[in-house]
Amino acid sequence: MSYRNQWPTNRLLSTAARLVEHAWNEDLASLGVTHAGVMALDVLQSEGSMTQAQLASQVRVQAQTMGKTLHRLEAHGHVTRSRNERDRRSHVVAISLAGERVLADAARLEQNLLGGSRDSDEQFRDRLVEIIAAHGGARWRREVEDGRSRSHGAATADRGAGALAEGH
Incomplete structure (x- = not known):
């Protein structure tokens, strides 16, 4: 192991x-x-x-x-x-x-x-957004969820969620 x-x-x-x-x-x-x-x-x-x-x-x-x-x-x-x-x-x-x-x-x-399929990428992203929302406080949660609803299903990934997670 x-x-x-x-x-x-x-x-x-x-x-x-x-x-x-x-x-x-x-x-x-x-x-x-x-x-x-x-x-x-x-x-x-x-x-x-x-x-x-x-x-x-x-x-x-x-x-x-x-x-x-x-x-x-x-x-x-x-x-x-x-x-x-x-x-x-x-x-x-x-x-x-x-x-x-x-x-x-x-x-x-x-x-x-990251590799993987589009479906696995979407699931992975959904989980990351959940983690950010759970630990980011009310201000960050709202902004991540707003960004997710705008970009959900879009061809280009929302790079802003990474910045929110890093506090940039």
Whole structure:
């Protein structure tokens, strides 16, 4: 019997999450994006253009951290930034066609990351959402459930649930 078979469930979950995150980051590097970049692109694609501060809030990071992510995305042509017409002190960020393509490529990589069938993936995701809802408090539970109802049955997985679980 393998020693890992004796690990408590929380250790298995934590280890699996770290290993998947490392593999995911390696796969994303081949596309020239980071996990943070994919999360930003995903929000921009689903919610539309917005200011850097709004995007940072949606992804749950500091505006300064988002600035670094957006600089990299802009350098690769994945986003565009233009002066905010309502407030000239800020910029509006939008996903570009190149950003949409890299997001689709990232979704395919993510789909292949865990293996298994679409049905087993959906069951696994449902269980992860239950765990997050049970341990994430009322604020996180509502946001995870809202995100799940919007994306349930969609071809692209909701990467936001991972950020909610990590507290980003």
